[in-house]
Amino acid sequence: MSRLGANGYGEKPVVLVCAFPASGHTNGLVQVSEYLVKNGFPVYFVIGTDWKASAEKLGIICIENPWRPASETMSERENIPIGHDRITFDLKHVFADSTPVVFPIFAAALTRVCDEHPTRKVVIIQETMCQAVLPYTVGIPLPPGYAELPPVINWSTTNNVSADYSVPPFGPGLPYDPTAKNKARWKRIHDAMIASAPVLADHYNAIFAPLGATRRLTEWMWDTLMDFGAVTVFPTSPQAEYPRSGSAAKRYKCIGGLPIKPLAADFVFPDWWPQITANAALPEGERKKVALVSQGTIMRNYEDLVVPTIRALADRDDVILVVTLGAKGAELDPELLGIPLPANTIVVDYLSYDVVLPYADVFVLNAGFNGFVHGFMNGVPMLLAGIEADKAEVCMRAEYAGVAVNLRTTTASEEQIVAGFNELLTNKKYKERAVALQKQSNELDALGTVARIVLQLADGTYRA
Known part of the structure; x- marks a missing residue:
C-alpha cells in the first residue's frame, strides 16, 4: 500500500x-x-x-x-x-x-x-x-x-x-x-x-x-x-x-x-550548591549577584571568555561566579588563569545551564544559539562574546531583542566584561526584556x- x-x-x-x-x-x-x-x-x-x-x-x-x-x-x-x-x-x-x-x-x-x-x-x-x-x-x-x-x-x-x-x-x-x-x-x-x-x-x-x-x-x-x-x-x-x-x-x-526541563529525579546537586540556595534565601538587598559563565560544549578555548571573566570579577565580593567548562572531566589550567582561583568563583566541569540559571542575575556566554535560548527562557539577561559560525548573528539578534550586551568579539577583555556586567546589573531593561521573551515563549x-x-x-x- x-x-x-x-x-x-x-x-x-x-x-x-x-x-x-x-x-x-x-x-x-x-x-x-x-x-x-x-x-x-x-x-x-x-x-x-x-x-x-x-x-x-x-x-x-x-x-x-x-x-x-x-x-x-x-x-x-x-x-x-x-x-x-x-x-x-x-x-x-x-x-x-x-x-x-x-x-x-x-x-x-x-x-x-x-x-x-x-x-x-x-x-x-x-x-x-x-x-x-x-x-x-x-x-x-x-x-x-x-x-x-x-x-x-x-x-x-x-x-x-x-x-x-x-x-x-x-x-x-x-x-x-x-x-x-x-x-x-x-x-x-x-x-x-x-x-x-x-x-x-x-x-x-x-x-x-x-x-x-x-x-x-x-x-x-x-x-x-x-x-x-x-x-x-x-x-x-x-x-x-x-x-x-x-x-x-x-x-x-x-x-x-x-x-x-525539570531536573531528573536522581540528579545530585554539587557539594557547593548550598551557597546558591542560602544566598537566594536572603532578603533582596543582602543577596550577592549570581553569574553563570560558559563557552558551551564545542568552542572551549577558556582564554576567550572564561578566564577573562574570572579575572574581571575576581575582586567582587558582591558576586558568586559559577563557571561550567562544558565537558565532563574538564579542568581549568591554573596557569591559564594566572591568579589563584578567587574566593567568589566556583568551577565545575559540566553542569546543565538550567541548574544555575533560575538563580542567576547574569549569563555570560559565547553566543551559542541554544545557550541564548536557555538564557531568555530563564528570564536572565546575557553578556555575549562570539563571532564564529552563527554566533555573530545570535549576538545581533539578542541585542535586537534587548536581552543582552553584545561585546562584538570572541576574545573579550576584562574591561569589556566589567563594563557589560555592570550595564546588565544597573539597567533593568535587559531583565525586563528577557522576562518578556520568556513569557511570550511559554504562551x-x-x-x-x-x-x-x-x-x-x-x-x-x-x-x-
Missing part, C-alpha cells in the same frame, strides 16, 4: 526524527521526541551514538548514527580564518560529508517504519543540518512503500540564515537597521555570497551522484537547507528574529523557546505547536 495513500484509522502518525550528531543539534529534538512519545506518537530517531542510550530511556525508538567528523578534519578547520571561509568549510566537511553514512541509515529507518506501521501515516522532523533527507530532493529513489516523501518539518538549530534582501546577510553580524542605504548594502553582500553557490552545490552534487541523484543542486545552499520541507520552525521567540519580507517568509515559524507552547503541526501535516490540513 502506498504510504501517503494509507488510512491512519484515527491513529496518530509515526514521527521519524533525525538530527546531526552534536549536542546543539540533537538535544532539543530529544526533548520534542519525549513530549511526542508522552502524547501517544510512536517516535523513531536516527540519533548519534552519544545520545542513544539516554533517549531510549524516554521511550524513543533509536536508530544509531555513528558518524563523527575525523580528527584530521577538525584540525584542518582550526587553520581556516573565522568567517565565510570557515562557515563554508563546516558546511562541506562537517555537515555534507556525513551524508554517505547517515543517508542509508535513514533510508533503512523509513523502511522499518513502513514495515512496522503499514497503515499509519508518517511525518519527518529533520534537524536542518542533518543530511539524511535532502538526497531525496535530487531524485534518489524512495524505499518501497512510499509513493512520495512524507511531509517534513525542518527544525532549525540556529537563526534564519536564508538569503533575504530585507535583512542583513548571514555571517558578518551586521545590525538590523533597514534604511534604504543599509538594504542596498545588504543586497550587495547577499549577491556576493550567493555568487559562490556553485562551490557548495558542486560539493553536495559530488556526494549525491553515487547515491543515485538524477538532478543537480544549483541553488544557494543555505536557501536549500532553510527552505526544505513543508515548514521550517525555529525554537526561539519571534521577538528574537528579524521581520522578513521575502517570498519564503510565510514558511518560517518561530514557535518560542523550548520549555525548561506560544513550542512543544504543543510541534505536535499540532505533525497532526496537521498528517491529515493534510496544515497551512503556513
Whole structure:
C-alpha cells in the first residue's frame, strides 16, 4: 500500500526524527521526541551514538548514527580564518560529508517504519543540518512503500540564515537597521555570497551522484537547507528574529523557546550548591549577584571568555561566579588563569545551564544559539562574546531583542566584561526584556505547536 495513500484509522502518525550528531543539534529534538512519545506518537530517531542510550530511556525508538567528523578534519578547520571561509568549510566537511553514512541509515529507518506501521501515516522532523533527507530532493529513489516523501518539518538549530534582501546577510553580524542605504548594502553582500553557490552545490552534487541523484543542486545552499520541507520552525521567540519580507517568509515559524526541563529525579546537586540556595534565601538587598559563565560544549578555548571573566570579577565580593567548562572531566589550567582561583568563583566541569540559571542575575556566554535560548527562557539577561559560525548573528539578534550586551568579539577583555556586567546589573531593561521573551515563549507552547503541526501535516490540513 502506498504510504501517503494509507488510512491512519484515527491513529496518530509515526514521527521519524533525525538530527546531526552534536549536542546543539540533537538535544532539543530529544526533548520534542519525549513530549511526542508522552502524547501517544510512536517516535523513531536516527540519533548519534552519544545520545542513544539516554533517549531510549524516554521511550524513543533509536536508530544509531555513528558518524563523527575525523580528527584530521577538525584540525584542518582550526587553520581556516573565522568567517565565510570557515562557515563554508563546516558546511562541506562537517555537515555534507556525513551524508554517505547517515543517508542509508535513514533510508533503512523509513523502511522499518513502513514495515512496522503499514497503515499509519508518517511525518519527518529533520534537524536542518542533518543530511539524511535532502538526497531525496535530487531524485534518489524512495524505499518501497512510499509513493512520495512524507511531509517534513525542518527544525532549525540556529537563526534564519536564508538569503533575504530585507535583512542583513548571514555571517558578518551586521545590525538590523533597514534604511534604504543599509538594504542596498545588504543586497550587495547577499549577491556576493550567493555568487559562490556553485562551490557548495558542486560539493553536495559530488556526494549525491553515487547515491543515485538524477538532478543537480544549483541553488544557494543555505536557501536549500532553510527552505526544505513543508515548514521550517525555529525554537526561539519571534521577538528574537528579524521581520522578513521575502517570498519564503510565510514558511518560517518561530514557535518560542523550548520549555525548561525539570531536573531528573536522581540528579545530585554539587557539594557547593548550598551557597546558591542560602544566598537566594536572603532578603533582596543582602543577596550577592549570581553569574553563570560558559563557552558551551564545542568552542572551549577558556582564554576567550572564561578566564577573562574570572579575572574581571575576581575582586567582587558582591558576586558568586559559577563557571561550567562544558565537558565532563574538564579542568581549568591554573596557569591559564594566572591568579589563584578567587574566593567568589566556583568551577565545575559540566553542569546543565538550567541548574544555575533560575538563580542567576547574569549569563555570560559565547553566543551559542541554544545557550541564548536557555538564557531568555530563564528570564536572565546575557553578556555575549562570539563571532564564529552563527554566533555573530545570535549576538545581533539578542541585542535586537534587548536581552543582552553584545561585546562584538570572541576574545573579550576584562574591561569589556566589567563594563557589560555592570550595564546588565544597573539597567533593568535587559531583565525586563528577557522576562518578556520568556513569557511570550511559554504562551506560544513550542512543544504543543510541534505536535499540532505533525497532526496537521498528517491529515493534510496544515497551512503556513
